[in-house]
Amino acid sequence: MDADRISRSLARIAHEILERNRGVESLALVGIRSRGVPLAARIARELKHLSSTDVPTGALDITLYRDDLMRHAVGPQPVIRRTEIPFSIDDKVILLVDDVLYTGRTIRAALDALIDFGRPRAIQLVALVDRGHRELPIRADYVGRNIPTSPQQSVQVRLLELDGLDEVELQG
């Protein structure tokens, strides 16, 4: 996927979000660190463009909720970054945003983390890329692109805000 394709995917996802939720009323975006955060900001811009409304946007670091943290006491702990959700998620429809949906374990951790912030009315999942190979019963509500992969391959998402360019690359 190149920059053009990524931006058209996000624009389409914004339309789908509006259609499915019948507007932006009570919506909020939460991006999963690292690359879900700029993606959430871009979707917020699209929604603003379409509805002239600012959708509250937050950032979630799921490190403290990972299921592989304490399984083997080997090697360094992952670096923790800040979670910033400056609004109440109670009774909101939360759009959880991540770059790549793979095993589903990150999303499981993010769901646990979100529930600790309150009781949203619903949580919907946005993924720029769905590469398959789920290990948990989790699916995305909005997908930029489905990319069939083998488990040996890796999907690299690079975004302007963090990596200096927009692209999705399939490696291996």
Place this chain on the structure above:
Amino acid sequence: MSTVTALRSRHLLGIAGLEPDEIDLVLDTALAMKEVATRPIKKVPTLRGRTIINLFFEASTRTRMSFELAEKRLSADTLGMTVSGSSVSKGETLADTARTLEAMAPDMIVMRHAASGAPHQLARICRSSIINAGDGMHEHPTQALLDAFTMREHKGRLKGLRVAIVGDLVHSRVLRSNVQLLTKVGAQVVACGPPTLIPPGLDALGVRVTSSMDAAVDGADVVMMLRVQHERMHGLFFPSVREYFRLFGLTPARLARAAPEAIVMHPGPMNRGVEIDSDVADGPWSVILDQVANGVAVRMAVLYLLAGGEERADATVV
């Protein structure tokens, strides 16, 4: 952001064993941990299934409660042991106590002891990670880390900061840990106290030493007051509390000599009217309660970072 992603040792025995990049890592991690306290549910599942023993051979309220809260916020299982009512008062040696606790397979032991170096001895015996919560007149690393975190929070940096540390220097492990940390990260430290309460060799640690409080506070960005530790004074170190307050107490008039927007710190518990005036302790420049709040976040960071580390089975003894 810090340049390392892990601490090099599986113990935190003192600031002496930490490199500047490790200090940055703890402070950056603490920043993320601090956010947990703002949530409706102030608890994360990170240390679920880990056992932490709090071994306090010396009276402690705030440090112990701060560690316990940090442990609980990370979902660890914790148990505490105090001196009174334990086998220690029945004559057991530290080594035997350690081996007994070790047999219960804890993952970490948080220890405070009146003897300098006691946690180091524990680290040689135990396979668990040892965290020093204050050993005698030696070190109190998590206090220095939370002090640094608080300074960075209010001043935006540590390098080049002018820090005056005033009071009972000789009995203070807070001083020793703070001096090591602050000199490692490039802050300028002035230590001030009555000549009878200045430990020999302090100036060799890269600290300016003075007995003039005015000179110490002059232009300081941070004024850190230390408690007069009456319980450790087995002799006459100064003539009277009134005279001590007159010469070394922090008053609004004296604080006026410090840099604009200077902050006042105190590790607690405070002796109002001995080392600090109530108007200063309760004034807008005081960050003393921020220190308490930050203590929990910094201890969560230390517990988290030490929970990783090497494979326990073949871990080397330091």
